[in-house]
Amino acid sequence: MAEIRQTFFQECEEQLSEMELGLLAMDEGNADSETVNAVFRAVHSIKGGAGAFKLTELVQFAHSFETALDHVRSGKLTPTPEMMKIMLRAADVLSDLVEASRDGREINEANYAGIAADVKALTTVDGVEEVEEPIDFQPTVIDFGMPELAIEPAPTASDEHEYRINFAPRPELYANANETILIFRELNRLGAMQATCDASAVPALDEIDPNGAYFSWAVQLKSDVEIAAVREVFEFVDGEADLTIETDGQAEVSDADIAALLAQALGTSPPADEANASPAIAETISVEAEPEPVAATSEAVAEEPVAPVQAVESSKPDTKAAAIPTQTTIRVEFDRVDRLINLVGELVINQAMLSQRVIEANFAGSSSVVIGLEELEQLTREIQESVMAIRAQPVKPLFQRMSRMVREVADATGKEVKLKTEGEATEVDKTVVERLAEPLTHMIRNAVDHGIESPEVRLAAGKPAEGTVRLTAAHRSGRIVIELSDDGAGINRPKVRASAINKGLIPADMQLSDSDIDNLLFLPGFSTAATISSISGRGVGMDVVKRSIQALGGRISISSRPGLGSTFSMSLPLTLAVLDGMAVSVAGQTLVVPLTAIVETLKPKKSEVHGLGSDGRVMSIRDTFVPLIDVGTQLGFRETPTQPENSVALLVETGGGARNALLVDSIQDQRQVVIKSLEANYGTVAGIAAATILGDGRVALILDVDALVSKSFEETLVGELHYGTGG
Amino acid sequence: MQNNDLTANSANNEFVAFRVGAQEFCVDIMGVREIRGWTPATPLPHAPSYVRGVINLRGAVLPIVDLGLRFGLGPTEPTPRSVIIVVHIHQQVVGLLVDAVSDILTSSEASMQPTPDIASDMAKTFVKGVYAVDSRMISIVTLDSVLPISAKAAA
Secondary structure, three states: HHHHHHHHHHHHHHHHHHHHHHHHHOOOOOOOOHHHHHHHHHHHHHHHHHHHOOOOOHHHHHHHHHHHHHHHHOOOOOHHHHHHHHHHHHHHHHHHHHHHHOOOOOOOHHHHHHHHHHHHHHOEOOOOOOOOOOOOOOOOOOOOOOOOOOOOOOOHHHHEEEEEEEEEHHHHHHHHHOOHHHHHHHHHHEEEEEEEEEEEOOOOOOHHOOOOOOOOEEEEEEEEHHHHHHHOOOHHEEEEEEEEEEEEEOOOOOOHHHHHHHHHHHHHHOOHHHHOOOHHHHHHHHHHHOOOHHHHHHHHHOOOOOOOOHHHHOOOOHHHHHOOOOOOOOOOHHHHHHHHHHHHHHHHHHHHHHHHHHHHHOOOOOHHHHHHHHHHHHHHHHHHHHHHHHEEEHHHHHHHHHHHHHHHHHHOOOOOEEEEEEEEOOEEHHHHHHHHHHHHHHHHHHHHHHHHHHHHHHHOOOOOOOOEEEEEEEEEOEEEEEEEEEEOOOHHHHHHHHHHHHOOOOOOOOOOOOHHHHHHHHOOOOOOOOOOOOOOOOOOHHHHHHHHHOOOEEEHHHHHOOOOOEEEEEEEEEEOOOEEEEEEEEEEEEEEEEEHHHHEOOOOOHHHHHEOOOOEEEEEEEOEEEEEEEEHOOOOOOOOOOOOOHEEEEEEEOOOOOOEEEEEEEEEEEEEOOOOOOOOOOOOOOOEEEEEEOOOOOEEEEEEEHHHHOHHHHHHHHHHHHHHOOO | OOOOOOOOOOOEEEEEEEEEEOEEEEEHHHHHHEEOOOOOOOOOOOOOOOOOEEEEEOOOEEEEHHHHHHHHOOOOOOOOOEEEEEEEEOEEEEEEEEOOEEEEEEEEEEHHHHHOOOHHHHHHEEEEEEEEEEEEEEEEEEOOOOOHHHHHOOO
């Protein structure tokens, strides 16, 4: 039971995210009927599962939410912005309730009573609350096809037909992995329906054939669709069930008629749809893995494009429909994936060692050993990429959480803010996604609390009352770039400067460029809020954000235009496990420079290197001068700077866009290296990002280009020396 | 899981005894993960002189501390007999470069003598107490402050 329960909550998460996605689409006015249906289904599935686990509060709240959604679905309610606000907040409450139920926490009804009342009020017409249909959730283990009696009050349109359908599945129907519940759901979509299950054919328990089919249903359907559309619903169970459809006093339709009409219906729907529509294997997996009717059903709903009605709908040019995943998935514990990834990491190192041995053994380039090894190398790389892809996750769930954050902070500060997201499908390593949540949350809070102005101020400035926070993700040259921008007031530079001086962070007479001032935000101990608010002032500042991003091997930069808003841009590695690097030699040591940082490599001529100041050097590259950094002396590997003409210069670009030339002795090669933590057993080392293990089994250090070239490096150096003499 | 704290209650503790220069030391065997031969280490920039660098211990990066330099007894010249004692210090794994491992001692806590009161910072920082074994003096080492402060703070 505990396992089933866990599955239920896992699926709840999926349903919740589906729901939120749909609600956001509705909020933006992109609500077609399929979106509303998807939201309704999600809430409904949660309610159903919760009923099975006797989570009363959850069921009750989900029920009133569902009722409201049902009214939207049936067109009795037209979504207004106010209503969508209530709906979105109801969604938040629902996910809180799911979470509380999952953790077995006490649920305090007072916390959401207001919203529950608001939701109820949506379905209250003229002060009279509609009589709610009784909640009926009796999950049954025998049959997935127990009718779900979603009963809707019938809209009385003039062209409405009344259908009476007798539906008696034969065993083949179930054997072919069809599910009656899906058929009922489709019927329900056509109009108001009422189904009665006839269980009289069920034999005594000892006579039951587990593969048999004993139930039949009598369905009354009120709908304005033609009979062909009703029959279309049964298209996939043609010949697998006894079916009669009567309508408005019409004579009973003969089987031959049905066959003809079915053929016609099939003709209109392309075969590809049919193939899609009966994912027999996929469903078998989900059923086998989760032998629990409610859970299995909800899974099926999430995955299947079952009936032609839906298939036709989703073939419309519509981005929402594309969001319904059609791929099958399995759930795997992350521990197992991580173990696999570690093993592959070892494999990569081992393969590199083997390659080195083969080179040392001087085999001819055409020998079978060398050729076999090359194949191994390629395979290793492919295995590694595939394994990494397992860990890759879209940023969508992360972004969705942020939209809730925006709503909450906007409510708390009395501002009107809308979150717009782009590139949610961008995939990045799971760890990166997880560890991004906290800094991103903090930045979102900041953007809404400090960035966006109050509606009055905005209107006075000629902007719309509602502020926009934009969150985007994109892949750019082997990294993921996440940008958070707001259309608020921008950074108040005089205030930031004054505040930094007040706090003694900078000398009063210091000359600072605009971007220098913006970067003051990242200094530890900096906060511009006059009073520490409960929203942004939680003891974490932008310095913590910056450190979290840096700990992920990322960089953060800021740009701001007064009156127009600010943009925070984060560039992060796609994975924390491997890195494409250039191996270089410096003072007898092998160092790895991340390839993403390198713009080009140059062989400096003596005439191109110029002294600047007491010991500074710059290099001219096509008439621009860039600082020349001697990696050997910078890292303390040697005392005297090396001669540029005997060295190689790597032109590197930092996260902030600054260019520097790194002077190294020679370039060995380009290779993919497995990143090993230095922090685990030692600590951070200034100028070094991490370590890796070379083909000969020795450890090589990976340079942290940003830290190496940053101006504060000298101070860090002093700090290190200070520590070194202590203890 | 490790037990560097020699004031632990168990009656009899086992210790790995080793030699650094002319002096003998020991650490609780429970904190020792393995003992291995010397392999050249990759130097770390800006590290204190007693941090020899890092080596590859089956895929993990292991810092090597030269105990001779750390204790102020002069550098340990790596020879074929030099060994690295791999120990747990809190959550970290660290290799200690010593001249030789000499013995496994079994000793009760009661026979531990307090560190003789001498004006040595090294003794105050690293020596928990001493044992008398066959007219030799073996100092019990506490490893808490073997790594530089900056490294510990970052960990």
